Amino acid sequence: MGILRAAAAPLASARTYTRWVYLVLGGALFMPFFVAVLVLMSLVTPWGPTPADQGGLGPEGFIGTAVAAVLGGLTGFVPGVHAVQAQIARSLLGGPLADEPRLAGADWRTRARGSCWLALLFAAGLAVSIATMVVLTDAASLALIPLLGEAPDLGQRIILVDWNPSGAERWAAPFAGAGLLVLFIYAVALIGAGAARLARPLLGASAADRLAAVRARAADLGERNRLAAELHDSIGHALSVVALQAGAASRVIDRDPGFARDALEAIAEQARTATAELDHVLGLLRENPGDRAPQRALADVPHLVEAARAAGTEAEYTAGGPVGEVPPVVARELYRICQEGVTNALRHGTGGPVRVRVDASDDAVRVEVANPCTARRPRRRGGGRGLEGARERVRLLGGELRAGAEDGVWRLVADIPWKSGR
Template sequence: MRQAVRFLFGRATRRRWIHLILGGALAMPYVLVGQVIVGPALDARYVFYDIRAQLLSFAVGLPLAALTAALFPLTRSLEAGAVRALCGVAADRLAYDPARGRTARGRTAAWFTLHLGLGGIIAGMTLAVPPFAVVLILLPVVALFGPHLLGGPDDPAWLVALAPVGGAACLVALAACAAVAGTLLARWAPALLGPTPADRLAAAEERAADLAVRNRLARELHDSVGHALSAVTLQASAARRVLDSDPEFVREALAAIEETTRRTVGELDAVLGVLREDDAPGKAPAPTLSADLDGLLRRTRAGGLRVTARVDTETEALPPVVSREAYRIVQEGLSNALRHGGDRVTVDLRIEVADGCLDITLENPLGSASPCRPGGGHGLRGIADRARLLGGTAEAGAADGVWRLRVRLPLHRTP
């Protein structure tokens, strides 16, 4: 019993009732247009008083409503907002973008027609049934105190006595119709106002693009900040060990730390600039082989890493995107050597162009430290991602006591 009362008069039912009445209000302009069409066709002078003309006007107005919804894509956004607020439909089951495409427009037109059709019926019942029910409920009082007011003085007494029951039944029937209509609309809303397959595909593409941006941001921050922290840590460690015996080396290490940290702060802004892909004034350019390879090697050597570099190509002639990604790959390769190669390790770096590709090779002997951190890291994965985005390949591994990283980047591909 409680569930029945809640279904008929609960908060959700009342809100859906309001939604239906709003549909009836929206239907009125279309009904008026229908009257303009139906009135001359039936030769009816007073269409408003002719129930048949009213029903025909309503029937003519609904196709006009469907046409309106199909021509104005924003209808779906407005209806979805109303359904979410008044019908209790979960927000993630509705589409809030304007309807694009034939399928989305067709579904929106069907929903709008359904909303206005059921809304017009329930709104009309809401206007007509309560006054009629009140008259029935008060009928015994009128018969008792003013029998001359009744239209049928010969009506049986039992019929007059049961009139209040009939009036209450009318009100319950009205509530039941509104509850059923509101429930049906709430059930059909996700199918008609929800995302179409094209909408889901567009949303999936947007999520994939957002994920790609996030992954790229993670790679850039890992390579830039991670390398700087590794270099600064080793520079500080080396300076601490020779603090008393080699003051000149300590001064050089501190100067390298200062330069590394200052440059990294600028690179953070450059990283965000790369992700935004804008050229706004004041943005530091992303580091490239042609712009900062020598500086990268100098700062790495200041941390105690011995680096021999052989560059057999003009780095200025490389495509900017290849030069930028190659710089990050070299930076991450040197960072791995700093972290895992052992004390005073020697790294051999070779950069050359062969067969239309830029080849980057880093080799260093395996030291006492493990070449991989416990639990693994993201550096090699980031290198592989960068190479793959350019259509290249990346290989890394240990063989014969040597850790080797080799990357090939096609010069004719861009991400």
């Protein structure tokens, strides 16, 4: 049953048909370029339309297809085209591209890759569109043979050439048509799956786009962190006083109403002060968005390990390669990932050594945090946000994060490319 279910999956999957629609749409968008090129070729070359009985389009059709695909692909440099085609591909193709973040940047390299994608889509879309017309026509004509007594006269066929069954063979014709259609759906599923895999390297964000998105996200997080710090410093004291005064007033309200009255007045005063401080903090953040505190990076990981030692946990740090050459935006995110790994080790570890290692190469960097753990880590209610945040950081940088227990050791490993190549 498992084999049959797997074999029937492409036929029952909605993704197969959305990819089919995507390819046919590519062929439809390609037709104006294709027809225009064929018309121009007929005007400036001795070639003319090839008669159908001589093999369809002929050599000029293939040359025209190639030229039109290149010209159509150049529309990928038009502003806005890359973002639109990437969004359509995410919706209809799915695959790895759908899991990528939606980034607004599109430099000339990104548009060049998008142009290559358009050229391939147009050529493949034309082929799939023509095949769709032929297969659907042949399947329908075969299904009509038992009713009409013979195959409809549709001219020259491409897939089933001049097969006109008679007698008992006529009742097998509809099954042959259904089989032809099923085989074509499998072919479309295969082509669509290949297109979905190819879409990510050609339509996905470039390393420059990713770094720009990370910088924007870091800026937003910086504003949030600054807001939290300002609120803590300016309002935390006022709230603490309110809590103390309210507790004291509740204890003595029956035997010392005067003290309780004074405490309530102090609470009101502190509330007014807190409101004024809140307005002040929000005003500062609106007026000075660029004033941010220094952010920690890979160079601060040894201090993170030292803090773990100070907490009474055995910890060690090793580094290899050009760690100092890692871009600051990547180094800051990797520090947070190391911090999450060390925090999990302190919370859930068995007290054994925590090992932090950073390895940098010419085009990538890896961080690994390992610590002994119990056979089954207890699940905390509401937990897991830190690990999800680490995965989001790594995914935005185009890397990969793995975390889990193996042979009594919990490992968190992040691999991130940091050069301009994909």
